[in-house]
Amino acid sequence: MTEDEAKTWLKANFDVPRETWARLDGYVQMLLAEMDQQNLIAESTREHVWSRHIVDSAQLMKLDGTANEGLWIDLGSGAGLPAIVVAILSERPVLMIESRRKRIDFLNRLVGELSLNNADVYGGRVESAPASEAAVISARAYAPLDRLLSSALHLSTDKSLWILPKGRNAQIELEAARSSWQGVFHVERSITDPESAIIIARSVAPRGKKGRK
Ligand SMILES: C[S@@+](CC[C@H](N)C(=O)[O-])C[C@H]1O[C@@H](n2cnc3c(N)ncnc32)[C@H](O)[C@@H]1O
Numbered sequence: 001m002t003e004d005e006a007k008t009w010l011k012a013n014f015d016v017p018r019e020t021w022a023r024l025d026g027y028v029q030m031l032l033a034e035m036d037q038q039n040l041i042a043e044s045t046r047e048h049v050w051s052r053h054i055v056d057s058a059q060l061m062k063l064d065g066t067a068n069e070g071l072w073i074d075l076g077s078g079a080g081l082p083a084i085v086v087a088i089l090s091e092r093p094v095l096m097i098e099s100r101r102k103r104i105d106f107l108n109r110l111v112g113e114l115s116l117n118n119a120d121v122y123g124g125r126v127e128s129a130p131a132s133e134a135a136v137i138s139a140r141a142y143a144p145l146d147r148l149l150s151s152a153l154h155l156s157t158d159k160s161l162w163i164l165p166k167g168r169n170a171q172i173e174l175e176a177a178r179s180s181w182q183g184v185f186h187v188e189r190s191i192t193d194p195e196s197a198i199i200i201a202r203s204v205a206p207r208g209k210k211g212r213k
Contacts, residue, residue, distance in 0.1 A: 001051040001055065001191075002051065003049075003050045005051070006054065007050055010024075010050075010054065010058060013058070013062065016089075020089065023088045023115075023116075024085070026113070027054075027080070027084055027085075027088065027110065028054065030109070030110060031049065031053075031079055031080070032046065032049065034106055037102070038103070038106070040078060040079035051192055053079075055191070056081075056082075056140075056165070056192045057081050057084075057086070058082070058085050058086075059190065059191050059192065059198075060082050060086070060138055060198065061086060063163055063200055064136055068090050068092055069092060070092065070093075070134070070136070071092070071093050071132065071133070071135055072086055072090075072092055072095070072134065072136040072138065073095045073097065073132060073134040073136070073137050073138070073152075073155050074086070074095070074096050074137075075097050075137065075138070075142045075143075075151070076097065076126065076140075076142030077098045077103070078098060078103055079103070079106070080106075080107055080110050081140055082138055082165075083096040083119065084096075084107075084110055084116070084119070086138075087111075087118055088114070090118075092135075093119075093120070094118060094119045095119075095121075095122060095132070095134075096119065096120070096121045097122045097124070097125075097126050097129050098121065098122075098123065099123070099124055099125045099126075104121060107121045125151075129155060131154045131155065132154075132155045132156075133156070134155050134160050135161065136161050136162075136163060137152055137155060137156055137160055137161070137162050137163070138163045138164065139164055140165045141165075144173055145164065145166070145174060145176070145181075145199065146173075146177045146180055146181070148164065149162075149177065149181055149204060153204075156204065158203055158204075158205070160204070161200070161201075161202055162199070162201040162202070162204060163198065164199040165190065165196065165197075165198045166196070166197055167193075167196045167197075168196055168197075170197035170198070170199050171187060171197065179207070181205070182203075182204075182205055182206075182208075183202060183203045183204035184201065184202045184203050185200070186199075186200050187199055187200070188200060
């Protein structure tokens with residue numbers, strides 16, 4: 001997907017009025033500028049931010065069956081991916097969880113400068129974030145599936161939808177996690193990288209336990 005194709009895809013798949021487009025553009029500019037201060041995205045993707053990061057994040061919203069309602073929690077948000085894209089393209093509340101100080105500061109700056117009234121940052125570890133009842137939980141390049149689910153179970157309910165871009169190891173990670181986790185899992189192909197996949201999960205619980213909230 002070229003950068004032009006990425007922008008065309010966004011316009012075809014989302015309502016993108018001028019103000020929303022200006023926010024996306026502003027985010028890309030701030031992300032690239034911040035790369036002089038900290039390493040937020042792979043150097044090789046600097047010239048491909050719209051396809052490799054913005055569309056890569058936005059595609060997750062297309063897999064969300066929650067009617068765009070309820071809290072979206074993003075684990076290990078780092079550069080703000082996918083959370084900032086979700087917060088710009090929707091009005092739903094978005095909570096970013098990130099533990100590294102410099103990244104927390106950058107995320108707070110994004111929220112302020114892009115006037116994202118629906119977005120918030122928890123600066124700390126996922127494991128110590130206050131219990132919540134997320135409608136959606138996302139995590140991009142955060143942790144292997146088993147550790148990811150263990151660290152964030154307290155942020156979910158039985159109804160939470162987990163949307164987890166997993167690169168090329170999706171199927172392997174899923175098989176490895178199945179011995180410890182039950183739930184309804186399936187894998188979707190990424191539109192930005194045909195070899196990458198996204199794990200979608202519902203009704204997630206540690207194997208052998210019943211009666212989640
Ligand atoms: C590889 S980066 C990915 C960032 C972003 N999701 C993206 O796709 O560009 C992983 C991020 O997760 C954060 N992280 C790792 N473990 C964490 C934890 N237990 N709690 C909160 N943040 C964590 C790291 O500080 C880092 O910013």
